[in-house]
Structures are given as structure tokens and as C-alpha cells.
Ligand SMILES: Nc1ncnc2c1ncn2[C@@H]1O[C@H](COP(=O)(O)OP(=O)(O)O)[C@@H](O)[C@H]1O
């Protein structure tokens with residue numbers, strides 16, 4: 001039962017956990033203080049870190065929504081979601097190339113980006129809906145581990161399908177010229193692509209939130225998430241709502257795919273792996289199953305990952321701390337699972353009624 | 355022809371033979387009650403009507419139309435609404451959202467808004483709490499919400515599964531008053547109850563279910579006077 005704590009004795013494990021926590025907090029505090037005291041970084045640097053973190057975090061947040069929506073409804077982690085993101089981004093690469101060749105990408109950048117997003121969303125949605133139909137629906141009554149393993153299998157299947165079709169190399173994703181350079185706001189200057197990412201992601205998140213809260217289908221989604229049988233007794237077609245949930249999550253991933261490709265300028269069959277795991281981390285961080293939690297978790301993870309290495313580690317004399325940003329991100333996953341398995345806003349990862 | 359007909363229905367949970375040839379009918383405008391001990395198969399009968407459980411044998415018809423081949427949401431659309439055992443409101447949705455979800459099969463916003471007002475007239479407490487999440491309501495309020503939610507579908511037949519379960523006596527009386535009022539307004543009701551005394555007071559007819567079989571069927575008045583019923587279900591010796 002969530003919420004019920006059984007009083008128990010303090011064990012050796014508890015002590016070890018708390019000692020670890022104390023050590024980590026000490027490292028973070030001492031590191032931050034000495035980094036700031038060294039004066040090696042100016043306000044400009046920190047603003048750059050923050051904005052970059054916000055941009056990355058927005059992408060994580062968009063992907064994290066897919067994990068959280070599906071988990072909310074099926075109590076299942078769709079580990080192939082990173083590949084749903086990759087499929088959209090990769091497919092849009094071909095359109096981006098031909099838009100570039102025809103000159104359209106620079107002549108009509110806004111229309112071009114919207115087209116890229118539309119194609120990416122359509123591809124991601126198709127992939128996700130097929131996955132649900134072919135791989136997950138037949139297993140809905142199976143023990144939980146079965147669809148989880150299937151999801152991992154599906155993830156490999158998608159990666160190696162793209163690898164088989166298009167090779168394992170990195171492909172340069174063309175960027176419209178309008179996104180080159182920076183925009184200045186007062187003394188602050190922000191990379192244009194980061195502005196696009198942050199605004200587009202924020203817009204999508206607002207749309208999604210309103211969809212879930214306000215629309216008839218959104219309410220049906222929340223009803224199905226709470227109890228499928230009772231939702232069916234309301235006349236809700238539960239299978240249809242599940243498909244819609246996968247589709248909505250995939251649309252967010254499709255948009256994230258284009259934003260990510262524009263930001264980093266490349267696509268590859270393996271590109272879904274790391275953002276996928278990071279977004280899963282973000283969803284757990286925010287409280288899996290919780291929509292605002294996924295958004296907050298993504299942005300929080302992006303910020304910590306961007307600001308953290310320099311802030312925490314530079315002052316400790318650790319060389320090239322930015323290389324450790326993935327280590328920081330996954331340490332956060334482990335820490336959340338140990339200290340607050342419910343995440344910032346959410347429910348427990350395991351043990352909820354299916 | 356009866357509005358709802360259940361003919362020789364057999365239903366299973368895996369190997370457990372839960373319904374062994376249940377037959378019953380409900381006419382337009384009637385309250386029919388299904389009474390029986392814990393585990394007799396009352397909830398199973400309602401689940402089978404609603405399509406949550408598919409009978410292995412037998413027929414279920416609404417106004418002559420087959421329901422066995424329909425999926426649960428289509429059965430609601432055809433006019434059968436159920437208030438499940440233990441209320442089962444959506445605790446994380448607000449009171450108003452619960453009622454709106456109850457009207458999911460309907461599309462005329464004006465008629466839905468009218469019915470919403472009617473439910474609020476029937477249950478003024480719900481109106482006061484319309485923007486609260488349902489999980490914060492008391493047991494009695496949740497039961498009212500569950501009934502209101504089912505009414506929002508404008509059902510031709512309302513299935514009630516133990517609406518008085520776990521409620522304080524005052525609230526039990528309030529719930530039965532609502533049932534009588536719905537009956538006077540012409541709603542057709544199939545009422546499952548453990549509180550057989552109360553159920554037989556409001557019902558027109560009744561069926562007694564025992565280990566998956568109908569063992570008695572009569573008018574509510576005759577059942578109230580029946581020696582076996584009095585001994586087994588009314589606690590009168
Ligand atoms: N989900 C289930 N799985 C297996 N057996 C069940 C299930 N639900 C009910 N049963 C069994 O079916 C029989 C009838 O149960 P039910 O319809 O819930 O009885 P009632 O509502 O009259 O108390 C009981 O023997 C019960 O144990």
C-alpha cells in the first residue's frame with residue numbers, strides 16, 4: 001500500500017545509505033563553494049550553462065512525457081520509447097536533406113521546420129501505435145516482466161532496422177541558416193537554436209497539459225489510468241484510449257526528435273538510447289505516471305546535468321568535469337530510487353494496482 | 355417482451371463455474387432485486403450483463419437486442435449503466451469530471467448540462483463539492499457520486515451493486531430514498547443487495563440467488579413473507 005510506512009529498526013544498510021548521502025552532500029557543497037570562490041566563471045558562463053541545461057531539459061521533458069503517460073495507463077515502462085524518438089528524427093532527416101537541396105530550408109525556414117515536425121510526429125506515432133498493437137497488446141494480461149522484456153526487444157529491433165536500412169554512420173542534419181548565431185536580450189545572448197527548442201517544447205507541453213486536463217479524451221485517459229474496468233463501465237473504449245495514449249506520447253517524442261537533431265546537427269540509429277534513458281530518469285525523478293512531474297523532472301535533470309559538473313566538481317580540482325555529466329545524471333537516478341522512490345511529485349514505481 | 359432478459363447464463367472465472375444457468379427478466383419501469391449470500395454470484399451476474407465477463411452459454415438481451423457479442427463500452431451505449439460494488443469513483447478526478455465521464459457516450463452538450471443540473475438537484479452535496487477530487491469525499495458522498503455518474507449516461511436500465519454496503523444507517527436510508535425516487539420517475543433498476551429487507555421493501559419483484567443458481571423468483575411481497583427467505587436473508591426466525 002502506498003503511503004503506509006511500517007515502523008522498523010535501523011539496519012546496517014540504512015546507515016550505509018545515510019553515510020553515502022552525507023558524503024555526497026558534502027562533496028556538492030564543498031565543490032560548489034570552492035568553484036564559486038575560485039572566480040574562474042563569470043555570470044555569463046552560468047547563464048550559458050543554465051540556458052543550455054534548459055534546452056536539453058526541455059527535450060528530456062518531451063520524451064519523458066511518453067514514458068509517464070504509458071506508465072500511468074498500463075503500469076509498464078515502454079523501453080522502446082527512445083527508439084520511437086529516434087525513428088521520427090531519423091525519418092525527418094531525409095526530408096530535411098531534400099528541403100536543403102531545393103533551397104526551401106533557408107527560403108522558408110518556419111514552414112520547413114513545421115514540415116519536419118509533422119513528418120517526425122507522424123513516423124513516431126506510427127511506430128508507437130504499431131508497437132502497442134503488435135508487441136504489447138497481446139501481452140496485456142501477462143506478468144509484468146514479460147512486456148518489459150518485449151519492450152527491450154522491440155527497442156533493439158527498431159535500432160537494428162534503422163541500422164540495417166541506413167547504416168551505422170552519423171549523418172549531418174541540415175540546419176536552416178536562421179538558426180545560426182545568437183540572439184541578444186540585453187547583455188544576455190542565447191543561441192538561436194536553444195530559443196527554438198525551449199519555446200517549441202514549452203508550447204507542446206502546454207498543449208499536452210490542456211489536452212489531458214480539459215478535453216473529453218483527456219478525461220477518459222485519466223479515468224482509464226485509474227481503473228480500466230470502471231472506465232469501460234462509463235462507455236469508454238479502453239483499447240482506443242490506450243492507443244491514443246501511445247500516440248500522444250509519440251507525438252511529443254517526434255517533436256523532441258526534430259529539436260534534438262537541430263540542436264546537435266546529427267542523427268544516427270543509436271541516437272535514441274541515451275536521451276531515452278535520460279528521459280526515463282527524468283520521468284522517475286518527477287514521479288512516474290505524473291504529467292507535470294515528467295516536465296519538471298526533465299528540466300531539472302537538464303539543468304543539473306549542465307550546471308552540475310562545473311559547479312560541483314571543478315572546484316574540487318577534477319579535470320574536464322563535463323565528461324562526467326552522464327555520471328551525474330545516472331547518479332541522480334540511483335539517488336532518487338534510494339531516497340525518494342516516489343520521485344518529486346509522484347507515486348511509487350512498483351507495487352501499485354495494475 | 356421484457357426490457358432486459360437474461361436466459362440460462364453460465365459464466366466462469368477460469369475453472370470456477372460462478373453462474374450455473376441464471377435466468378431473469380426486468381420489465382420497463384420496474385425495480386427488480388437480486389438477493390443472496392456473499393459469493394452467490396450477484397456481482398458476477400451484473401458483470402456478465404455489462405460485458406466485463408463473457409458468458410460461456412446463454413443469452414442476454416436488451417429490448418430484444420443481443421448483448422453477449424458486444425464489448426462493455428458498446429453495452430453502455432445501448433443503455434445499460436452499472437454502479438459497481440464498492441462505488442469505484444475516479445478518486446483523482448473532480449466530482450464534476452466524474453459526472454462528465456459518466457456522460458462519455460453522449461454528445462449533446464446541452465442535454466448533458468441539463469442532466470448535470472438534475473444530478474446536482476438530486477445530490478446537493480455533490481454540487482458543493484463539484485471541484486474537489488472525488489477521493490476526498492466520504493463513503494456516502496462517493497456512493498451518491500457513483501449513482502449520479504451512472505445516471506449521466508441516461509441509461510435504459512440501471513444496475514446497482516450493493517449501494518448500501520458499508521454505509522451508516524442514515525445514509526442507507528438516504529440511498530434507498532434516492533432509489534425510490536428514481537423508480538417513481540420511471541427509471542428501470544436491477545438492484546443487487548445484501549440488505550434484503552430494504553431491497554424487498556422498494557422492489558416490485560425479486561430473485562434469490564444461491565451458489566450461481568436462481569432458487570426463488572417471486573413478487574417482492576411474497577418473498578418478504580416467504581419462510582425460507584425470512585430465515586436465510588431477513589434474519590427472522
Ligand atoms: N475475479 C474472480 N476470480 C475468481 N473467482 C471469482 C472472481 N470474482 C468472483 N469470484 C467467485 O465467484 C463467485 C461469485 O462471486 P460474486 O459474484 O462476487 O458474489 P456476490 O456478488 O454474490 O457476493 C464466488 O465464489 C467468488 O469467489
Ligand SMILES: [Mg+2]
Nearest residue numbers: 396397398439
Ligand atoms: Mg458482490
